[in-house]
Amino acid sequence: MHSVVELDSVRKVLDGRSVLDGADLAVYEGQTLVIIGCSGTGKSVTLKHIVGLMEPDEGQVRVFGELISGQHERIKNRIRLKIGLVFQDGALFDFMNVYDNVAFVLREIYSLPEREIRQKVEWALDLVGLAGIEAKMPSELSGGMRKRVAIARAIVYRPSLMLYDEPTAGLDPIRADIIDSLILRLKDEANTTSIVVTHDLNSAYKIADRICMLHEGRFIIDGAPDEIRKTDNPVVRQFIEGRSSGPIRF
Ligand SMILES: Nc1ncnc2c1ncn2[C@@H]1O[C@H](COP(=O)(O)OP(=O)(O)O)[C@@H](O)[C@H]1O
Ligand SMILES: [Mg+2]
Incomplete structure (x- = not known):
């Protein structure tokens, strides 16, 4: 091993x-x-x-x-x-909606085309059970949802x-x-x-x-x-x- x-x-x-x-x-x-x-x-x-x-x-x-x-x-x-890291406080960028939070690394580091980013973001949000909340802001989410978005953001680049x-x-x-x-x-x-x-x-x-x-x-x-x-x-x-x-x- x-x-x-x-x-x-x-x-x-x-x-x-x-x-x-x-x-x-x-x-x-x-x-x-x-x-x-x-x-x-x-x-x-x-x-x-x-x-x-x-x-x-x-x-x-x-x-x-x-x-x-x-x-x-x-x-x-x-x-x-x-490596995907989910921090203790599950910090999200408050000024970005859920989609942009999850897409962040794919955009800024991997520079993927937007169509591919959309597929990956949807896959990750679906996996954490939060499909459809892309447009919401972190302040509109419960603590549990924010944690799941933080996990989606970490797993999105697999x-x-x-x-x-x-x-x-x-x-x-x-x-x-x-x-x-x-x-x-x-x-x-x-x-x-x-x-x-x-x-x-x-x-x-x-x-x-x-x-x-x-x-x-x-x-x-x-x-x-x-x-x-x-x-x-x-x-x-x-x-x-x-x-x-x-x-x-x-
Ligand atoms: N950046 C830092 N500077 C100084 N001390 C730190 C720093 N990060 C953690 N510590 C100290 O190291 C110890 C362990 O912290 P931490 O790893 O956060 O504990 P936990 O097991 O609760 O996660 C604590 O006493 C903490 O105050
Ligand atoms: Mg700790």
């Missing part, structure tokens, strides 16, 4: 703190890897290293077998064209690697389920490799081939959902138990 993403002993100090402290990670082709971990542990920082928006102080990051850390912006940009930063945060269980199904569908239809950062263990169990936990700068566990559920690693247990809902109160 080819590893699509590889972190090799990555260390990153931010504000005097070792956020990543010798982190090792490998993600294989066609797999969905879910990263769990407490708030502020460096999950978003990890994704930023993978797209080359942050540089490790030590160690290396490879994507598609190619070094991205330490490379020129030109090389990073070429690699980034194969990247072979998708990175999702907390894609279901702030969504109710039904909306979260729609996003989970979408992540699964992309994996099935396009053999997309995905890394999903989430707090939501239900989603994690549903979509993951493997689950990793980031703790004190390293990935401390790596296993299939069933193994994670049953693990006796005390740190992981505490995380899981802290997140499962308590007894129903009347």
